[in-house]
Amino acid sequence: RPRSTPPVRKLARDLGIDLQMVTGTGPAGLITRADVQNFVDAAAAGTPAVP
Amino acid sequence: MADQATAQEFDILVLGGGSGGYATALRAVQLGFTVGLIEKAKLGGTCLHNGCIPTKALLHSAELADHARDSGKYGVNVTFDGIDMSAVNAYKDGIVAGKYKGLQGLIKSKGITVIEGEGKLQGNNTIVVNGTAYTGKNIVLATGSYSRSLPGLEIGGKVITSDEALVMDYIPKSAIVLGGGVIGVEFASVWKSFGVDVTIIEGLPSLVPNEDASIVKNLERAFKKRGIKFSTGIFFQGVEQDENGVKVTLVDGKTFEAELLLVAVGRGPVTANLGYEEAGITLDRGFVITNERLHTGVGNIYAVGDIVPGVQLAHRGYQQGIFVAEEIAGLNPTIVEDVNIPKVTFCEPEIATVGYTEKGAKEKFGDDQVETQEYNLAGNGKSSILGTGGIVKVVRQKDGPVVGIHMIGSRMGEQIGEAQLIVNWEAYPEDVAQLVHAHPTQNETLGEAHLALAGKPLHG
Amino acid sequence: MADQATAQEFDILVLGGGSGGYATALRAVQLGFTVGLIEKAKLGGTCLHNGCIPTKALLHSAELADHARDSGKYGVNVTFDGIDMSAVNAYKDGIVAGKYKGLQGLIKSKGITVIEGEGKLQGNNTIVVNGTAYTGKNIVLATGSYSRSLPGLEIGGKVITSDEALVMDYIPKSAIVLGGGVIGVEFASVWKSFGVDVTIIEGLPSLVPNEDASIVKNLERAFKKRGIKFSTGIFFQGVEQDENGVKVTLVDGKTFEAELLLVAVGRGPVTANLGYEEAGITLDRGFVITNERLHTGVGNIYAVGDIVPGVQLAHRGYQQGIFVAEEIAGLNPTIVEDVNIPKVTFCEPEIATVGYTEKGAKEKFGDDQVETQEYNLAGNGKSSILGTGGIVKVVRQKDGPVVGIHMIGSRMGEQIGEAQLIVNWEAYPEDVAQLVHAHPTQNETLGEAHLALAGKPLHG
Ligand SMILES: Cc1cc2nc3c(=O)[nH]c(=O)nc-3n(C[C@H](O)[C@H](O)[C@H](O)COP(=O)(O)OP(=O)(O)OC[C@H]3O[C@@H](n4cnc5c(N)ncnc54)[C@H](O)[C@@H]3O)c2cc1C
Ligand SMILES: Cc1cc2nc3c(=O)[nH]c(=O)nc-3n(C[C@H](O)[C@H](O)[C@H](O)COP(=O)(O)OP(=O)(O)OC[C@H]3O[C@@H](n4cnc5c(N)ncnc54)[C@H](O)[C@@H]3O)c2cc1C
Numbered sequence: 029r030p031r032s033t034p035p036v037r038k039l040a041r042d043l044g045i046d047l048q049m050v051t052g053t054g055p056a057g058l059i060t061r062a063d064v065q066n067f068v069d070a071a072a073a074g075t076p077a078v079p
Numbered sequence: 080m081a082d083q084a085t086a087q088e089f090d091i092l093v094l095g096g097g098s099g100g101y102a103t104a105l106r107a108v109q110l111g112f113t114v115g116l117i118e119k120a121k122l123g124g125t126c127l128h129n130g131c132i133p134t135k136a137l138l139h140s141a142e143l144a145d146h147a148r149d150s151g152k153y154g155v156n157v158t159f160d161g162i163d164m165s166a167v168n169a170y171k172d173g174i175v176a177g178k179y180k181g182l183q184g185l186i187k188s189k190g191i192t193v194i195e196g197e198g199k200l201q202g203n204n205t206i207v208v209n210g211t212a213y214t215g216k217n218i219v220l221a222t223g224s225y226s227r228s229l230p231g232l233e234i235g236g237k238v239i240t241s242d243e244a245l246v247m248d249y250i251p252k253s254a255i256v257l258g259g260g261v262i263g264v265e266f267a268s269v270w271k272s273f274g275v276d277v278t279i280i281e282g283l284p285s286l287v288p289n290e291d292a293s294i295v296k297n298l299e300r301a302f303k304k305r306g307i308k309f310s311t312g313i314f315f316q317g318v319e320q321d322e323n324g325v326k327v328t329l330v331d332g333k334t335f336e337a338e339l340l341l342v343a344v345g346r347g348p349v350t351a352n353l354g355y356e357e358a359g360i361t362l363d364r365g366f367v368i369t370n371e372r373l374h375t376g377v378g379n380i381y382a383v384g385d386i387v388p389g390v391q392l393a394h395r396g397y398q399q400g401i402f403v404a405e406e407i408a409g410l411n412p413t414i415v416e417d418v419n420i421p422k423v424t425f426c427e428p429e430i431a432t433v434g435y436t437e438k439g440a441k442e443k444f445g446d447d448q449v450e451t452q453e454y455n456l457a458g459n460g461k462s463s464i465l466g467t468g469g470i471v472k473v474v475r476q477k478d479g480p481v482v483g484i485h486m487i488g489s490r491m492g493e494q495i496g497e498a499q500l501i502v503n504w505e506a507y508p509e510d511v512a513q514l515v516h517a518h519p520t521q522n523e524t525l526g527e528a529h530l531a532l533a534g535k536p537l538h539g
Numbered sequence: 540m541a542d543q544a545t546a547q548e549f550d551i552l553v554l555g556g557g558s559g560g561y562a563t564a565l566r567a568v569q570l571g572f573t574v575g576l577i578e579k580a581k582l583g584g585t586c587l588h589n590g591c592i593p594t595k596a597l598l599h600s601a602e603l604a605d606h607a608r609d610s611g612k613y614g615v616n617v618t619f620d621g622i623d624m625s626a627v628n629a630y631k632d633g634i635v636a637g638k639y640k641g642l643q644g645l646i647k648s649k650g651i652t653v654i655e656g657e658g659k660l661q662g663n664n665t666i667v668v669n670g671t672a673y674t675g676k677n678i679v680l681a682t683g684s685y686s687r688s689l690p691g692l693e694i695g696g697k698v699i700t701s702d703e704a705l706v707m708d709y710i711p712k713s714a715i716v717l718g719g720g721v722i723g724v725e726f727a728s729v730w731k732s733f734g735v736d737v738t739i740i741e742g743l744p745s746l747v748p749n750e751d752a753s754i755v756k757n758l759e760r761a762f763k764k765r766g767i768k769f770s771t772g773i774f775f776q777g778v779e780q781d782e783n784g785v786k787v788t789l790v791d792g793k794t795f796e797a798e799l800l801l802v803a804v805g806r807g808p809v810t811a812n813l814g815y816e817e818a819g820i821t822l823d824r825g826f827v828i829t830n831e832r833l834h835t836g837v838g839n840i841y842a843v844g845d846i847v848p849g850v851q852l853a854h855r856g857y858q859q860g861i862f863v864a865e866e867i868a869g870l871n872p873t874i875v876e877d878v879n880i881p882k883v884t885f886c887e888p889e890i891a892t893v894g895y896t897e898k899g900a901k902e903k904f905g906d907d908q909v910e911t912q913e914y915n916l917a918g919n920g921k922s923s924i925l926g927t928g929g930i931v932k933v934v935r936q937k938d939g940p941v942v943g944i945h946m947i948g949s950r951m952g953e954q955i956g957e958a959q960l961i962v963n964w965e966a967y968p969e970d971v972a973q974l975v976h977a978h979p980t981q982n983e984t985l986g987e988a989h990l991a992l993a994g995k996p997l998h999g
Contacts, residue, residue: 034507035964035967037505041505098978131920135920135921136924139924143613144615146606147617150606152630153599154625154627156619156622156623156626157619162616177923393979415973415975461595463634463638464592490953492977493950494953495980496982496985497960514875514959515880515881516956516959517854517891517955518558518852518854519853520956522955535861537857538645
């Protein structure tokens, strides 16, 4: 299970994002809200972040 | 003429000014919509005038009566001189009046147009009130609920519902409560504290039958200890009344006598003769059927609150009202499932639950996919100080998140806030266990239960 | 001989059996370590015997006394016949005795070796108790704290600390409390409820000076309303006592007289003459200096609880104890910063806070990088029913997470659970706002405050 805080996991789920695919930049690889947001933005911008 | 016509057209027209309706209206004006709010009686609806608020005032007086009886144990010498029902009512009515005034002021200050009178739906965009037609680009139905009875069980005289029970100016010597659900156990609790000899009749096998089995067991034990009598598992057959009181017969022939009978067998939707079916809306046993986004499937007509099948709670009404306003605004709000709505029963001891019961979780995830942990309030310092017992039960998916929290004990209702964040945010026990809870509080019981579930109990 | 030698060697040797020490021991044995726990007085330490638990019992008796005085307003007729201090003490002592028995049983059942006597550190791996040397591969110092006084202010006679105040068998007519911090305001609150004429003397500009300014304002207003007198902003100069009582003089020459003086100016670390400095451990004004992982920098010696600079709270001690046991086990536990530890002050009205104050947040993030929202309990139905006022104040980083929550009001201490999840999990107001809070509870105030901060207040 990727490390993150519960509200961030909830946010990811609401946005339909699988946290397995997000790289955590917080302490000890913790996935932060910003990581999720950046992932969404990257996906929206057409970057091939989502396979 | 043009002006008048304008005043009768709204972006959103809401039928019913209870919890669901007024929340829709408030959120809608925040989002920039014009709103007409139609109410035939009093803004605030059941919750404010005949439900949540007045019952909780009675429950607080009841709590103080209990304290008066046992203060001596805590070194506070007190003589209990009885309940003054007219003072209790003055207190209760004062609270309701204060909140009612506040709500009216709020609705007015936000520029919501309140339309007084009984409305009837006509087609997809019109509601007629006292002969005047009002139109809305969107319509939200929020006509709420009423105290149901059983077939052949007539309300009147000494057979009453919660509406009458809330305005009684005397305390009966004895009472029978028909129905061991939320409303039934709350009134039973108040009356027992006020000195009434109370018996609850519940046809299902236990009191509060929707709760987790561990909660049921604890509540029944606590009620027994309080001297609240109950009969479960045998259905009601009939009642006779005369000037002395009521005589209730169960299907097995057993009888119970008391000064009055409170019928608390649930609440039915207020949807008859309001033009709903004519407009093409689907009703099921009177309830308005919607999709999961609360749309009725007809035009731009939505429904919120007690008329929508599911848990009948004021805050679910608020939530649905806010949801529908945001939905109309295109904000794509998040659905909160009924199971994840926090539920508090304010009897003594209080019950607070959110998420799946153990049984529900096993049905959903499989018998071997669920783990539970019970923490007994006997190990909690603050609960001992308050003189209460009870439990916290946490239900998790095996190696997964917490999916249910169930609590019972004096004042435990207020723990529902932390519990609902845990369940709604799908926290793992470990997420909670790594946070320290403040000592000495009842809140620590949640910490201890999650520590134990994470495999590292502190005090146990 | 061999056996005895074995029994004196442990994986972890803990000096002091208070909150910090016993939590270390319990977690350590769970993790498979052998543990020796050295205690010179009673397991449970300050919190159980002279701190958290007995004070909260007094505060509950005080709450019942307040109820007895104003039950009439709620229709419950009661004659208040006064406080029976010996019954209060019997209740309080009964709670402590029950918890003490439970703790002793727990420690024993887990196989922790309790070593009775006063220990002294000798080198990096040895503690000597009554002439016997015990060794530990790791040593955890947890010797706790004592009631401090001021230079030249001698405790004795009518000048007492919380230790004496907790065993008093009478109620004074009047009392002066020196210090408006947590312990000071809690005793002032109890005594006022017990009928004592109380005056608090605080040299800093306000009561509870560490709290958010809004909380301070509300507490001072509430205390004034309760008739608790206080003098702030002028320091204490000296005290004289005779058989009638005490006379306190402030540096500006002003004097106050009362039957006794409670000195509540903070707690000092118990670290003198215990061999700490000789072992090379750094002390600063008596406190043990550690790195952020609670290591002293010497050998395998750690420190936990009140001897470590920071907030002196029992649950911080638990947390640190668990942390150190897991650290020794190589589990790399997460650090909980002091600012994120929940803090409750149990006076009436209660204060509960977690995270940054508005001022603290502005210092940390910049003046224009902080937003706050205050929700007044006057708008909360359950608080009106309980007859309490107060506020919830939420502090967020601009466009960022909630970094502080501060609350005041009767029973608001129990709201700290939800508040601490929000702050520790770095939730955004929107995360909380989308969840509905149960009606009618005090817990709703948290929902309303977050709704407002997310830009969509429900009832406001
Ligand atoms: C005794 C009791 C205790 C309760 N305690 C709690 C509690 O502690 N917590 C909790 O969450 N819930 C509690 N409830 C439930 C709660 O009151 C309801 O869930 C809530 O009121 C539902 O809101 P609503 O807006 O759907 O309906 P209502 O509150 O019933 O509001 C409907 C409104 O519509 C108006 N109306 C109806 N038809 C028309 C029409 N044709 N034209 C114009 N106006 C119309 C009515 O006058 C009413 O004002 C309690 C209920 C009862 C009876
Ligand atoms: C009046 C009062 C009220 C309080 N209320 C609260 C509250 O509501 N909530 C809260 O969180 N905190 C409260 N506290 C603070 C709380 O009690 C302390 O934070 C907590 O007890 C600290 O735990 P500790 O293990 O560090 O030290 P202690 O609890 O002081 O334990 C230290 C132990 O070490 C033993 N010891 C010391 N030296 C030696 C030695 N050389 N050899 C052997 N044994 C030794 C002592 O006998 C003692 O048992 C209160 C404190 C007071 C005084």
